[in-house]
Amino acid sequence: MSSTILQIRTFLILLVAVSAAFVWLLIPFAGAIFWAIVLAILFIPMQRWLIGVMPNWPNAATLLTMLAAVVIVLMPVSFVAQSVITELIHLYQQVQDGDFRAGDAYEQLVNAVPPSMMPWFERLGLDDVETIKSYISRFASQAVRLVGNQAINVGQNTFMFVLELCIMLYLQFFLLRDGMKLSGLVTNALPLAMEHKARFMSKFATVVRATIKGNVVVAICQGALGGLIFWALGIASATLWGTVMAVLSLLPAVGAGLVWGPVAVYFLATGDIAKGAILGAYGVLVIGLVDNVLRPVLVGKDTRLPDYMVLLSTLGGLTMFGISGFIAGPLIAVLFLVAWDLFRVMNQEISETVEDR
Structure with missing residues (x-):
């Protein structure tokens, strides 16, 4: 018995070491x-x-x-x-x-x-x-x-x-x-029961696809609409500001308004009433409504990450992984939530089994 345990432990150490070495080889191409x-x-x-x-x-x-x-x-x-x-x-x-x-x-x-x-x-x-x-x-x-x-x-x-x-x-x-x-x-x-494997993989795939579609599509639409109105109003670096609005669209409540809002106020304050009014109305009625219209269609209520989780995971992902963190951060958050949901289910099943005994 002791010999078998030693062999298992030795194999696990070897498995972890080889896996770590393989991951280390892939780090230069992690983004790809x-x-x-x-x-x-x-x-x-x-x-x-x-x-x-x-x-x-x-x-x-x-x-x-x-x-x-x-x-x-x-x-x-x-x-x-x-x-x-x-x-x-x-x-x-x-x-x-x-x-x-x-x-x-x-x-x-x-x-x-x-x-x-x-x-x-x-x-x-x-x-x-x-x-x-x-x-x-x-x-x-x-x-x-x-x-x-x-x-x-x-x-x-x-x-x-x-x-x-x-x-x-x-x-x-x-x-x-x-x-x-x-x-x-x-x-x-995965060293889990078959029903737990199926639950984990099914829910993870569903939430991942919904999160990617919801975050990315909404961000692209808001960034494109913001860049378009900046270009139409003759604001310099419209593509750059559109990209910034796409990233900021992940922030709950304010989002892209952190860019177009101050610009609209600046136009109004400096006497360019027409541009300020157009940008303000466009930001509220067009850019602002994209999130409310598209996100419920792309992401169901049961698969949507909480707004605070999207914000924290996106900012953390951008800090840790650069531009890839735009997606990597929310995906890690999804994995975290799905893993803890599975843990809750398994713990509940164990408790019910103990009570029956």
Whole structure:
């Protein structure tokens, strides 16, 4: 018996060590692997439908699914990413040349404030224009330098981008074609009862797909609508601000309003009533309603993450994983909730078994 226990423990140590070494090998391509898995989860229903249409051509069905993923997701994302990087590099060069003065907008805003409101500004300490201008300019310059450096690095590292794209597409093909087999292998390897495995995998897949669709589609729609109105009103760097609104759309209640709201107020305060009114009305009636209209359709009540969980997991994911954290953070939150839900069910079953005895 002691010999058998020793062998089991030795094998488990070996298994953990080999698994850790394999994960360590994959770390440089973690982003490509992650996005291949995400795209496979999103497009596997299409692949299954195509398999039903052409059952004798599984590889062709998979290739058609990948082509759809490229056209629907990768091409638009690449176009937006290129535009955002270009605009960020332009802002970065303005900062380097000393032409970037974010604080000037605040000075114009204060100068446009009616005299009757100035006492309120003085009470709040907002009348010290030069100091606040300095703070705003310094903060904006540091932010642009930080993000601009990342944009320059991404733009210069073309080889790694192409390599990761090829790895992602290659891996996505096999995940789509052999996804069910791989899922079965993972499910069988879990040391759980069969009904618990089925509950865990089914609920995890459902919530993951709903979360991805809900977060990503709503964010894309709000960002696209925000960028469109900024472009129509002649606001500089419309693509960049649209991307920022897409990320901020994950924040409950306020979301993209953190971008278009201050801009609308600035227009109104500086006398551009038409642009301010158009942007304000558009933000409330169009951008603001996207979340209320689309999210219930894409995400059912039973599969929706709480707003606070979406916020915390997204911010944590962006901090830990960069842009991939936009999806990785909520997915980890889903795994957390599903695992604890399974633990609750198992604990309840054990309690009922003990009571029956």
